[in-house]
Amino acid sequence: MEYFFELFLGGLTRGSIYALIALGYTMVYGIIELINFAHGEIYMIGAFTALIVASLLTMAGMDGMAVLALSMVVAIIYAGAYGLTIEKIAYKPLRQAPRLSPLISAIGMSIFLQNYVLLAQTSDFLPFPSLVPEFSFMEPYEHIFSSSELMIVVVTAVSMLVLTYLIKFTKMGKAMRASAQDRTMAMLAGINVNRIISTTFIIGSTLAAVGGVLIASHIGQINFYIGFIAGIKAFTAAVLGGIGSIPGAVLGSLVLGWTESFATGYVSSDYEDVFAFTLLVLILIFRPAGILGKTKTQKV
Amino acid sequence: MLKIDNIKTFYGNIQALKGVTIEVSEGEVITLIGANGAGKTTTLMSISGVVPPRSGEITFQGEKIHKKSPDEIVKLGISQVPEGRRIFPGLSVMENLEMGAFLRTDKAGIKEDLDYVLDLFPILAERKSQAGGTLSGGEQQMLAISRALMAKPKLLLLDEPSLGLAPLIVKRIFDIITKINQEHNTTIFLVEQNANMALQVAHRGYVMENGMITLVDDAKKLAANEEVKKAYLGI
Numbered sequence: 398m399e400y401f402f403e404l405f406l407g408g409l410t411r412g413s414i415y416a417l418i419a420l421g422y423t424m425v426y427g428i429i430e431l432i433n434f435a436h437g438e439i440y441m442i443g444a445f446t447a448l449i450v451a452s453l454l455t456m457a458g459m460d461g462m463a464v465l466a467l468s469m470v471v472a473i474i475y476a477g478a479y480g481l482t483i484e485k486i487a488y489k490p491l492r493q494a495p496r497l498s499p500l501i502s503a504i505g506m507s508i509f510l511q512n513y514v515l516l517a518q519t520s521d522f523l524p525f526p527s528l529v530p531e532f533s534f535m536e537p538y539e540h541i542f543s544s545s546e547l548m549i550v551v552v553t554a555v556s557m558l559v560l561t562y563l564i565k566f567t568k569m570g571k572a573m574r575a576s577a578q579d580r581t582m583a584m585l586a587g588i589n590v591n592r593i594i595s596t597t598f599i600i601g602s603t604l605a606a607v608g609g610v611l612i613a614s615h616i617g618q619i620n621f622y623i624g625f626i627a628g629i630k631a632f633t634a635a636v637l638g639g640i641g642s643i644p645g646a647v648l649g650s651l652v653l654g655w656t657e658s659f660a661t662g663y664v665s666s667d668y669e670d671v672f673a674f675t676l677l678v679l680i681l682i683f684r685p686a687g688i689l690g691k692t693k694t695q696k697v
Numbered sequence: 698m699l700k701i702d703n704i705k706t707f708y709g710n711i712q713a714l715k716g717v718t719i720e721v722s723e724g725e726v727i728t729l730i731g732a733n734g735a736g737k738t739t740t741l742m743s744i745s746g747v748v749p750p751r752s753g754e755i756t757f758q759g760e761k762i763h764k765k766s767p768d769e770i771v772k773l774g775i776s777q778v779p780e781g782r783r784i785f786p787g788l789s790v791m792e793n794l795e796m797g798a799f800l801r802t803d804k805a806g807i808k809e810d811l812d813y814v815l816d817l818f819p820i821l822a823e824r825k826s827q828a829g830g831t832l833s834g835g836e837q838q839m840l841a842i843s844r845a846l847m848a849k850p851k852l853l854l855l856d857e858p859s860l861g862l863a864p865l866i867v868k869r870i871f872d873i874i875t876k877i878n879q880e881h882n883t884t885i886f887l888v889e890q891n892a893n894m895a896l897q898v899a900h901r902g903y904v905m906e907n908g909m910i911t912l913v914d915d916a917k918k919l920a921a922n923e924e925v926k927k928a929y930l931g932i
């Protein structure tokens with residue numbers, strides 16, 4: 398039973414990280430129907446920024462939660478700026494272009510960012526300091542659920558609550574939903590849709606950066622390629638839950654996290670991806686729009 | 698108040714407007730009638746800045762607006778009730794109305810206009826927390842008009858408000874349009890296929906064919922015009 402809990406909590410942690418990244422995919426898709434393939438790279442850049450800041454702070458003699466908090470803040474700002482810039486450079490000029498063009502631009506951006514970090518940093522794995530201190534109250538459970546896993550789950554839950562509040566109750570959030578439902582009408586209502594799109598990219602990037610910092614600190618090493626892997630998984634989770642749907646992205650991420658965790662625990666870690674993608678294929682066969690996705694009837 | 702001067706608008710390589718000139722004075726109700734595909738909706742979208750004209754000029758209260766963005770144009774006082782109503786389906790009735798007032802910051806004024814539209818269409822108050830997509834066609838049209846009014850427009854553009862509605866509701870909608878014009882001195886630019894109804898409420902009318910204006914006259918004279926009768930009134 399304890400083993401089951403361990404896998405369950407492990408899956409929850411994985412799912413949380415996927416959710417933080419998947420939200421960026423799904424929100425951007427919801428508004429401009431673009432798969433932002435460079436989104437995983439934002440996650441990776443967030444982790445690298447945090448590594449640099451954390452190293453500097455540690456050298457300056459700081460430690461504990463302050464390092465985590467500060468490097469997280471800098472990573473968020475940095476990643477937000479990247480998200481905004483990517484949108485302005487790679488997608489905005491292609492707003493009126495056929496749908497394939499921004500998609501190709503996104504893939505190009507992704508490759509560019511990976512190689513930029515590869516050249517600016519290194520291709521080797523870099524050790525990442527463990528930024529989350531070990532909480533004493535977690536000691537009895539440490540063997541099944543570590544402090545940093547707890548931190549991941551809590552921070553994700555708080556982020557989700559804040560995001561839900563933003564989207565449901567603020568004027569900006571309502572305008573985001575309006576723009577996702579009917580972009581032309583949003584323009585006619587006086588909503589500056591370009592600004593809404595930029596905000597969406599910033600929010601998505603912020604969440605990805607939070608995920609990047611937390612997971613890097615948990616795993617203890619990063620390289621330029623982590624964004625690609627995590628990005629593909631999170632994208633899978635977003636599709637699983639129904640791309641464009643925010644609750645869908647969270648649900649899809651948790652389902653994917655648990656599938657992987659249980660497959661690893663009960664079968665073999667070699668089969669983790671097999672199970673994850675088999676699940677994706679099955680969902681797409683029986684519910685093509687994803688778990689919570691709505692099938693859109695297209696008017697002709 | 699609004700001066701459209703020889704505008705030419707394109708969708709890609711397809712020219713939808715081939716030099717359209719329309720003038721609207723303050724307080725007027727004008728109608729633009731014409732067949733499907735004549736370019737009526739494009740004219741409105743050009744005014745609103747969604748599909749800006751490639752050449753020609755649009756002036757609103759002395760200010761050139763043909764290069765402005767849609768939100769700047771709304772801010773100047775032009776709002777549109779688009780064809781097909783385009784209610785935000787996942788937003789509640791109240792949220793739809795809020796979006797209409799997106800650019801306004803005068804809380805008291807917004808409240809006042811909200812009361813006004815809910816008084817105009819009491820059914821919307823009953824449905825206020827319901828999702829916009831669950832309303833009937835007539836209710837959606839009422840919501841679309843209310844949403845546009847929430848921007849406190851000086852000029853209201855209406856695109857086929859009668860489309861797909863029962864005759865009784867069409868009559869009510871047109872009564873309300875007249876009422877808005879008289880009570881608020883809101884200038885109205887009405888695009889219609891239901892030429893009969895439109896010419897009854899409008900002061901002046903324009904007839905459009907293939908992206909060009911072919912006739913301009915008083916609404917009453919247009920309604921009596923033999924060609925208009927044959928082509929648009931079905932008499």
